[in-house]
Amino acid sequence: MELKGLIGSIEFPKMALIIPELTVLITGFLLFTLDLIFKRANYKLYTWISVVGYFMALLYIAFNPSLSGSTFYGLYVRDYFSSFLHFFMILLTIFVLAFTYRYYRQKLSLYREFYYILSFALVSAMFLASSYNLITLYVALEGVSISFYILTALLRGDFNSKEGSFKYLILGGLSIALASYGAAFMYIYAGSLDLQKILTYSGQNKDLLILGLVFFLIGFAIKIGAVPFHFWLPDAYQGAPTPITAYMASVGKLAFFAPVVRIMPLIQEHFAYAWVITVGIISAMTMLYGNLVALVQKDVKRLLAYSSIAHSGYILAGIAVAKAIGLKAVLYFLIAYALMGAGSFLLLALLERHPQWQNKMEEFSGLRFSMPWIAISFMIFMFSLLGVPPSVGFVGKALVFTALSFDRLWWLAFIMILATGISTGYYVRLVVLTFMKESSRSIKVESSLAEKVVIFVLTLSVVILGAVPIIIWSFASQSADILFKR
């Protein structure tokens, strides 16, 4: 009986590999338990528990960077790449957590659920980054998405928040349906759910594989926010509580891009051309559209959301080059955008705590006088998003250019230049407003020590990692090499 064979092969999971995930998960359950036990919540305690838990996971990854192996019958893979992404995911989650308490208190929307759903989102994101198996990818994708729907909606009495969440839900559901349908086709083609096996399998029905891959990628394209599948993104980003927007723009981006990046080394000769064309065109549309629409926005949060779309486009341009250099560029840019996106949205979250703040562009004028340090840090983020050296944004763009020129995708490079040119319009306008226009209104927001530290660290990292890119580059390069060696 085959059941006997299956049961005989039961193995005990290699716990050492999944300790980070387990730590985060246990933190989440601890918070959940506390929530169930106590009638009155101590939100500061919750925050501290989360931070301590995540920090432990972070330390484990930091001290065991080259831990690798696979467990759960190949459903889970830990390699250098996943550790690398996990590190930043956890770090950014901690950063986001620093901003939540005061923000939600000001908005009268403290929910205890927030804390453990955040940890579930983190754990799913981590799983998303460390698997080749479609089942794990599917479950993790749903985990991240569902957590995001809830987190987006967690703003009391705010219709935009619900609206954004609902739109996200619908398009997210569509994306998941498409991705899993693609998975079904690939399964029919190769009889396996392992992406490595599927993409290296030489079967009869290549059309089935390509159809499946296209569906799968469209599913992820929706999650990433690539044009023409982006409709949810601006609304969700604008509607969500701003720390959550920061979270979606950083950890979410990392998580949703991770599987796509994992596919890159597996691209075979016979559909490499289709890959380049498809991803290239989507990337071109994404960056042009994102930047053009951002140009006419009045609401800064929405503007930054469109800029996030545009950055997805830049990253996709790197993904179009399915070579090691492209992968390295993409990894660097991903981390770069995660830092910049988190930083800019978190700054916005800080400013939003002012009761009269409306996220309107004009409100930035005079910020230099009322909150000089915030203004400077905002300027650095804007310049970094624009790609002014020495910042991570610049290095990321330069690396993507390198990758494009490696494949001689000049047309995409020119479109990227054009798109960046368009983006100059709004980033510089924000800087100009902040520093060069004076306003009678003075906006001052008290910030806690943790928030100050986080903003400082993020700003500094944007500059330092841009000036000395080797810090990220060496990790990105190593993980790309490992992925390609497989």
Next chain:
Amino acid sequence: MTVIPLEAYIILSVLIFGLGLFGMIVRRNLVTVLMSMELALNAVNIAFVGADVHLGLADGQVFALFIIALAAAEAAVGLGIIIAIFRLRRVESTDEITDMRG
């Protein structure tokens, strides 16, 4: 006894999936949209299970089980959001949820 060919499963699933997609795009009622989404996911289940019958494997059924579970979770969250929307403003159609534009 004849085995149902794989094509039959695929055609059925494509039809249902198309129906689901169509519903998601065309229908305006919030709950209907959600239901269409579930329909699309169930089409995926059919494809997976059909593939399993054809290939003689069990992986697809496991996938289908996960799809069922997570689709339910998603539907639960979706219903929750719809209720929240309804409590804030008495809307039932997607045409009425257009506060954010541009």
Next chain:
Amino acid sequence: MDYMGLLIFLGVMVVLSLLLISLNSLLGPKTPESMEDYPYECGVPLYDMSAQSTFHQGYYLLGLLLLLFDIEAAFLFPWTVVYKHLGIFGFVEMFLFILILTYGLLYAWRKGALDWQFEEEVFER
């Protein structure tokens, strides 16, 4: 083949029920009166035409809970059947699973989803 009997039975039952439904219109008298098909509302004129409006949100919550637990049951059934072969490993795995399920139940309980009489803001924070 195993299901052949069920299918035939299904067909028979459907036909039978349709028959039973239509018997009334065949056998019953036809004495149309103006108000005989008027909806029952204790004999007073209708307050509003449609009763198909929204219902108490408690029902939705029940629906959500059913969704949760029925799906989890779908995972438990295969386990129950092969539990004998799984040994202690299977027990631990499923214990964790049931624990998580219980967490879901406790959550619903704690947040008042099981209390029928909702206040305007039951979700006390």
Next chain:
Amino acid sequence: MEGLLSALIIIGIKILVILAIVLGVGAYLTLVERKVAAHIQRRPGPMVVGWHGLLQPLADGIKLLTKEDLFPRYGNKFLYNLAIVMALVPASLVFAVVPFGPEFEVFGIKVKPILTDVNVGLLLFFALGSLAVYAIALAGWASNSKYALIGSMRKAGIVISYEVVITFALMGPIILAQTLSTYGIVQQQIEQKLWYLWLQPIAFVVYMFAMLAETGRVPFDIQEAEAELVTGFTVEYGGMKFGLFPLVEWYVETLSLSAIAVVVFLGGWSPINIPFVGFIDPLFFLGPLSPFVWFVLKVSLLFLFVLWLHWTLPRYRIDQITSTAWKVMLPLTLVNLVFTAIIAPMVWR
């Protein structure tokens, strides 16, 4: 071809038997109920039509059939009729997985007295049971009357709550039997010389509660609540259409659920069981008929027990019913599940 033909004939016979149970016995149970109720309340009950009212169900049936066919003015005709089909069909289909007795041999053909003996019998039972909720919701909604709607929502709420409870309650026996086949479960009980009632008292009690709730019996008959809701979701139905709902709900479903309870907890057709001793069959003189008699006996006993409860207990409120399901029954079943998982190895030995 020969085999197919004989199989079809056997299926036909089985279906006829089940139909007889569903419609014939079901109809006559109305009389039983009325008699039992009457005697509990110290009155004679129907005495006019036939000897001690024996022909009463027939008279009722004829009366219902000759009523005018009415349809509520603002309702949805298709769904209105569909609701009845949805109520009757799944409820009767449950009997397809009920084993009435052990396999026996007639004219050289081995016959299992069960319509479809599949390895997912109990799953089928759950699936069909879940469909009941559609009938209720459709009936209430299609009638477009407030009473009907409120009644149907209440009933639907109760059904879905107890659906979960039933599912979890039956998991313990499944672990012990290692099969989902109803026939297999009975066989396991006979082989292990143990009614699962002895190991699963909690599950059994919970199951009985759930059964009362599902069938809308007192103390869970909140959806009917004659005093407040007339008769709940059936208020806009008339004639035979009205007649079918109580038939399905009170008799067919109660019977089928009792049968499943007997199969899962009371060893199906097996005689009386005493733990650590084995089976004792006081009806041994009936020979090969004794298993069938035992089965019928057990089911009848359970049914009478339900009737007894119905006519003695007061009614609960809707919130009490649902919160009992989630706060008492479900935790109990979960505890029972884990407990069963622990003790199961002892049973298998």
Next chain:
Amino acid sequence: MEKLGAQFPLISVSMIIPILGSLLVLVLPERFTKGISLLSTGISFLIALCSLMFFDFSKGEVVQFYEHYPIIPELGINLSLGLDGLSMLMYLLTTLVSFVAVLWSVRDRQIDHRIKEYFLWFLLAESFLIGVFSSWDLIVFYVFYELTLVPMLFVIGIWGYKLRLYSAYKFFIYIFVSSLFLLLGIVSLAVQHYKLFGRFSFSYFDLMNNDYSLWLGVFLFMLFFIAFAVKTPIVPFHTWLPDAHGEAPTAGSVVLAAILLKMGTYALFRFNIGLFPKVVVFLMPLLVLWGIFSIVMASWFTISQNNLKRFVAYSSVSHMGFVVTSMFLLNLDGFRASIMEMFAHGLTSASLFMIAGFIYNRLHSFNMDALKGSAKFMPAFAIITVITAYSSMGLPGGSSFWGKFLTVLSAREYTTQLALLVIAGAFFSAVYVLYFMKVLFLDTKEESRLIHFTDIRGFKLSAFLLLLIPMFMVGLLPSLFFNIFDMSAKKLLLSVMHKLIGG
């Protein structure tokens, strides 16, 4: 290419000093700001003079004071700083003009608010500019090239005149977008190097060895050229310049015109000619004609200006046309002319903008008509103006003379017609300076309005003097400067000639 290591890291010290100064400005209270800025730019200037003393003129083509610090060795990105003859000249100009700009700003009335920030940006700008002219790694060059935008954006945007926001915006967008092409070009070169040699390198010395097909070369050349053509600017790409120069505060315009424009021409020399000799030879006629077109068109625009600052700005465009034209004539005289013109224009345009700024301080207007007859009441100022204007015009003895003269000579080496075209261009540029002089000195209406004006003195006078002295030196002792850059010009020409003959 040879390199001479530095005994003492002169260049990085002269870069770090302004940065240190800016930090001090940031930290210390406002009353120290001006002193610190003067001191740090002054020291930088002195270091530059020192380096000139230690510069080995006989090995002008060799990169001297070479410093090398790895940044990403894997990708071949290193911070390598050094000076050859050409960059030495630019380095001198940068430190000098920065010092002058700070000196001028000390008493500029336009700078009456956010003083700390103002000097901070100037100090940072100086440091970045030194980086631009001294880096031999293309990525590092690009980083500095881009970084100079930021201080200028702020200087124009905060302390500029009426249309400052618009101009700052426009300036930034033009230069930034064009320089993205440069970035693409740079990385493409490095990728080309990788494909040929199997490793990444952004080092100038490595990339010189690159080999490429002609059309790929043309493509990469154009990527570089677009960026520098906007920066220089050459005529169709010049529209950002009048706005930026016209609306910037005086010192800002000075730095913009004197140094930032030189970045474009310097880079054309260094990269377009140095890295793509084959392509330059191929494209030469086109580029020369383009340059002449630029001269003529810019002169034409200049004459029609009524705003003094815009006038000077357009004249800069025309001068840059000379630089470009002579550069692409591809002979020794052309190269010499081009480099001399760059240096000379750095001095004269700075001076002209300071004149404009001075006039604005007095008149609160840039309208040229308002100037009429002002020479009579401000003699020192008038003298300075005359010297500067004639210098700019290209009269013998003036600093621009050698540039224009040598351009004509080098054009003559091809055909006389070409030389005539260049002379026509020079004629136009003389016309607008003469027009300016006429307005300033020959029209003498409304004298009463000007009568209470005080003459130039103090800080501003010394700023002028600092510019006038080298201006004279260029005009009268050109060989001093030729010595500095001649060897590197020859070296460049050699590489081009090699292609011209060999390829």
